[in-house]
Amino acid sequence: MLNIFLFELKYRIKRPATWAYFAIYFLFAFMIMVTDSISINGGTGNMFRNAPAMVESYIAIFMAFGMLVISAVMGNPVFRDYEHNTHHFLFSYPFGKWEYLLGRFLGSMVICWVIFLSLPLGISLGATISPVFGWMPAERFCSNPFSVYLIPYLIYVIPNTLFVGAIFFGITSLTKKITYTYLFNVMLFMGYLLALNKLVEPENMQVASILDPFGIAASQGEARYWTPTEINSQIVGLAGLVKWNRVLWTMIGLVIFAVSGYFFDFRVKNKQNKVLKNEADTPTKTHISLPKVSLHFEGFTQIQQMLSYGWISFRDTVRELPFIGMVVSGLAFVVFQAGEMDEIFGTPTYPVSYNILEITKGLFGIFMLIIITYYSGELVWKERALKMNQIYDALPIKNWLLFGSKVLSIFLIVLSINILIMFTAILIQVVKGGAPVNWELYLIDTFYLSLKENMLLAILAIFIQTLVPNKFTGHAVMLLYYVWGMVSGNIGLEHPLFRPFAIPGYQYSDMNGFGASLYKINIFIACWGMLGLIFLILGNALWVRGTVSSWKERLQVFRKRMNISTLVLLGVCLISFATLSGFIYYNTNVLNKFVTDDMQEKLGVKYEKTYQKYKKMPQPKFTRIKLDMDLNQKALSYHATGEVVIQNKTPKTIDSIVIEYNALLSKIDIQGWGNVVLDDKDLGFRIYKLAKPLQPGDSVAMKYDILMENKGFSRNGQPQAITYNGTFIHSYDYFPMIGYTGNSEISDKNKRTKLGLPKKKELPNPESKEGLDICYLGSDADWIMLESTIHTEKDQIALAPGYLEKEWEEGGRKHFKYKMDAPIKNFYAVLSAKYEVKKEKYNNINLEVYYHKGHEYNVDRMLLGMKDAIQYAGTNFTPYQYRQARIIEFPRYETFAQSFPNTIPYSEGIGFIADLRDSTDIDYIYYVTAHEIAHQWWGHQITPSSQKGGDMLCESMAQYTSLMIMKHKYGADKMRKFLHFELDRYLRGRRTEQDYESPLYKCSNQQYIHYRKGSVVFYALQDYWGEENLNAALKKFTVANQYRSNPYTNSIAFLDTLKRYTPDSLQYLYKDMFETITLYDNRATSAKSEKMPDGKYKVTIEVEANKVLADSLGKESPLQMNDYVDIGVLGAGKKYEEKQLFLQKYKLKNGKNTFEVIVAEEPKKAGIDVYNKLIDRDSDDNVVAVE
């Protein structure tokens, strides 16, 4: 055995492939350490590039892709003997089956281990020399002990090699076919993807951790709440489920090896075991004479011949077992995943066609790539592999027929798979039911967009296979092409023309259909189609017919085949291709500005360095805006004029006005502001010198005139603000703003360091006076009077904040005039589409939902949400300030809802198509609606200052309000699932923090804090203090602070009000929840119950309580605990729906606490903080089963 082992080692060491694999993996590992262009597993801001946990995850993730190498190395040794027919001798040599197998197996496994040494080596070398050469600053690296490399190597490299290796070794040993190895590669990868997908839901973590054959899900699940500090200082190692995952899959590997070894036949077998017997000596029937036939070679016959040839090789391919396996497992994967498609808060959406199609295609995408790449190679080399090429080559058929038939076969394959995908998608849609099948979308996508895209790729693959000396080289070149597609953008080659055969994507919307995207796609398809034709012409001329042995000969043949008509055709294609790519360039770079990421960064630097000085310059504020907006949906353009009044609210004379405007505007004129003294068209930054300086307190009327035009297409997708049906123009995005806003500053910490910018200036702290005079929503206005007239298409309804004053038709267009009768924030939007409207009146308030026809599903829920929210906030805080509230649907290009004064644009993608037929799912439509309505108070009545913590007053309070409304409608029980999601997202959010974590009262643009932590904290606050008490304090606050401007209120003023009314015993909550980052580590250790004579149960619960203080990077220190925490006992019921038997707050000290409680029914579970009201780092260990 040792001999075989050593032979295998020696053989492999000498193979260039071994070292090629080593080099590729080394290079990838190395590159991660030296460039930000490659990023894996979200290594971000505060994490060291080589942070221990990151090194661990790199090794784990690379090992999943290492599967390809393992399959090549481990699948090969036995197969090699069959391929070269050496098994005839080997099997007769004096060693046993197990010696042979073990020797080969261990030999190639050791080679794998050597290959994967490249990972720790590459990472450590990269981390060492990257700062030396100045590729990345030294502060982004830490020095790691040896174990950081060794332990992941032992945990991931060794078992994966064993397990994956055993599978491939087994498969090739038993089937002697390498194709099955490829198939298994795909299936394993699918298992991994399935597991990762499951991991998204906190519920499924354990299943996923075990299911993932590579252990990545287990490891990532274990580290999902890790803070940057933890990531920078430790590895997961074998903690938690990782250990069991590794043990399980190692065992599976051993079993597979043993089983396949047992069945391995160490004898030479006839290859075909079902060969037909020769018939007995029947004489040949010599008397048969062949019929005379007429031969045709021209015209239609050639078409017939191509069809015949294309069909027969297509047929032979699709009847191959691995092909069927690949397609079937791909479709099975899709169907399996279909069950959990597109959920938000665990609630599914209606199976609308675009969603189903996108998800189906997305899931099948990787299979498609593999099939196209692999079978292009198979088809091109099929006849040569079968030794049929000489027969074909001597047939009286045209050269182009040989090549053309290959293209036809792959076309048939691509076509049939696309049709299969289409019907799978339709089947899923129909089975799920509830949404109509959009045939237009399915047919256009299947028979045009996807087909063309796949076919272009197939042509490329066929062309490459025609050039290369064997199919493996062809696959490698295709792999390079895919890698190129992924990295070219990152290395500065961002123009789409640098990515041949890539077709721009599209986002289908029920409202706007394909929108303007088809035009761009058509141009690209035409352009790459021409390149495809060029490749076809060249491929045909280079196609090997007969035994051509050298490139010299091939080129001779090539020259012969390039006759005049071919050359003319080639010329036409070249000219068309050049013209079309020129046209694309004209669109992206001439008609539109092509701004590369690099240029964008430079602009950001310039913006900050040149213009930040104007931030301090006194500027006037808008007080009145009269907007006239002419939408031209057909041309995707609009023209707007604004008659505005500005006022100098500063104590100084203002002689210059700074404005920022959208650099995409084709025109922006402002009359009455004096001379332009500075205009930066790239950044949209302009300074006017006023003819007559504006004295303190003075106002002046002016008029701006802007034109937004859509010119051709840009590098980005289609225009999404103005569309054919579903316009949503945000005041921030397209109307001029006064003053330096800071919006174009670069925020990424590491990018700033790279560009030599100082640390970004943060918002002022709420403790300071700075920023108190500036509105949370922007410095260019406090309160404004808004009036707007909008001109739109005849069949559309246009909307803007305000009450409809007039609506008329003129010149084949519709016109709407809206006016606000009270001041609002300078925060408005213009919308227009073909709407259905549902109206309801509540307390003299007009509630309206404007929705796309067909999206009626949840309109009533929205109306109910509006009504309940207005009722709750109106009763508990202050009255609703408007006479109307409107929800308006807009296309799914963005998925959010946003609250403008009495006007709430609500994306088609989040709620309108939510499927709440299952009543146990979270009703997030109701929740989102209530949240947005709550903003009419928290944002539009209470507007905080432009300081840290403003988000808490707007977003956390909107969360609180909607949580209360939900609680009253669905009951406290139903809130548990929702809060669990919120807690999970907060804890995960900490991991990806780019700068540092703030306490809630100082949060600044950190969604995981202001939404997620805000929800949990305010829910707990009302639970501890009582909802009525909290609301009473809130009412005091809202009454005192509504509509105030300079000075604005802030989070400190808010908390001060609350604290004033809070009992002393609960004052500690403010410190823990708002002012610091405090986390609990509570867990139940045991629970025993005893049935008492009276039929009741005595439950003894043992819990452990602990509390820690975390700093802004997640470094923890222990805290003394003297806090109230729930102790509870739960009865029967499925998760989140258990019956509550006992729940009471006890004051707990650190460490072990024991309780005895009596309950009336049989207890099932018991523990501490059973409903996860507190921020607890591991919320799953709070409850234990009762013994």
Add this chain to the structure above:
Amino acid sequence: MNLSIRNLNKQYPNGVKALNNVSLEISSGMFGLVGPNGAGKSSLMRTIATLQEADGGEITFNNINVLTEHDAIRRTLGYLPQEFGVYPRVNAVMLLDHFAQLKGISNGKERKETVEALLHKTNLWEHKGKNLGTFSGGMKQRFGIAQALLGNPSLIIVDEPTAGLDPGERNRFHNLLSEISENVVVILSTHIIEDVQSLCNLMAIINKGTILAYGKPQDLVKGYEGKIWKKHIDKKDLEIYRAHKVVSQHLVGGKMEIVVCADTQPDAGFSQGYTTLEDVYFAVINQ
């Protein structure tokens, strides 16, 4: 029917001269091309079958220039390569029909008749529905000849068709070949001398790219009559006879027999036996 090869030359990039000034005149009937492995048989066959370019020389078949008019020659050609495969998951009828289509039999009815006739003729009719992947070597070879006969070719090239077939299969194959060779040119390359003897009316012996002998088999044998001497010897004595022109040595019933080509009797132990074509073959290639 006349195939004429003149001064054909071919050198491979690795320097091997595969064809060296080859000239042959072949008329209808079966023509045998014999030579050891690597003699240039397949190179010559492939060149005639338009699968390989020649460096120089010319080939004409019934006024068609084989080297330039590829399309024209392919229309009259039937080719059975030395080693060939089939689509494993396609049945005999389907593949034969497909080849018939590619051979230019575009009329569906004619194609069907031809395919059926050929399957009967090659005795594959009863297996017509079976996937070709399950065929035995002989059946596959017969399928090969069936496809070569599609479209009434007047030039048929069969490259080592009987290698690996058992004697029964070989016989059947020979019958098939001899039947079809009546009015067409059939070129059969082989290294089994017996085949040539039994089948061909004209033959050539080729080695190292050069035609060493050309003529009717019986004429070639006649040319060597009286020059072939045979003797049974002890194995260990082989060295002693090196001085003579030993063209072949083989074992007959365990004893070694050597064959020497000489105008006079080399020594008394040699006798002039019956001269076979095989003796001639060895004499020619070992000259």
